[in-house]
Amino acid sequence: VQLQESGPGLVKPSQTLSLTCTVSGGSIIDGYYWSWIRQPPGKGLEWMGAIGGRGSIYYRPTLKSRTSIFRDTSKNQFTLQLSSVTPEGAAVYYCARLRSLYYGDYVPRLPNDYWGQGTQVTVSP
Numbered sequence: 001v002q003l004q005e006s007g008p009g010l011v012k013p014s015q016t017l018s019l020t021c022t023v024s025g026g027s028i029i030d031g032y033y034w035s036w037i038r039q040p041p042g043k044g045l046e047w048m049g050a051i052g053g054r055g056s057i058y059y060r061p062t063l064k065s066r067t068s069i070f071r072d073t074s075k076n077q078f079t080l081q082l083s084s085v086t087p088e089g090a091a092v093y094y095c096a097r098l099r100s101l102y103y104g105d106y107v108p109r110l111p112n113d114y115w116g117q118g119t120q121v122t123v124s125p
Helices: 061-066
Strands: 002-006 017-024 033-039 046-052 057-059 067-072 077-082 091-098 119-123
Touching: 002 091, 017 033, 017 091, 017 119, 046 061, 046 067, 046 077, 057 061, 057 067, 061 067, 077 091
Parallel strands: none
Antiparallel strands: 002 017, 017 077, 033 046, 033 091, 046 057, 067 077, 091 119
C-alpha cells in the first residue's frame, strides 16, 4: 500500500489548507482508518482525524470545528481541509492507513500501518 500527499506547500494565515492523499495498492473502502497526522517543528506527531472504510469520520476534538475530511472513492483519494489556519498550523502533514484511532499527540508507527512520505506546509502572509 502506498500513500502520497499532495497540496500547496504555502498557505496564508486565515486561509483554508487543503491536502489530498492518493492511495495505491489498496482501497480506501477497506476496513482501516485513513488518517491525517501532522508534526509541527520540534514537536511530536498529532493525530488530526480519519475517515473509516465505511465512511465514518472521526476528528480530534480540539480541531473538530475547523477540520473536514472527505473522500472520493472513484479516485481512491481522501482529503483534509483545515480552515482558519494560523502560523501554528505549520507542520509536516502525513496521511496514513492506521488500524486505530488516537485522538491525541501519540501516534506510533506500527508494522502493517502505512504512511505517506509527508508534505511540508508553511503558513506565512
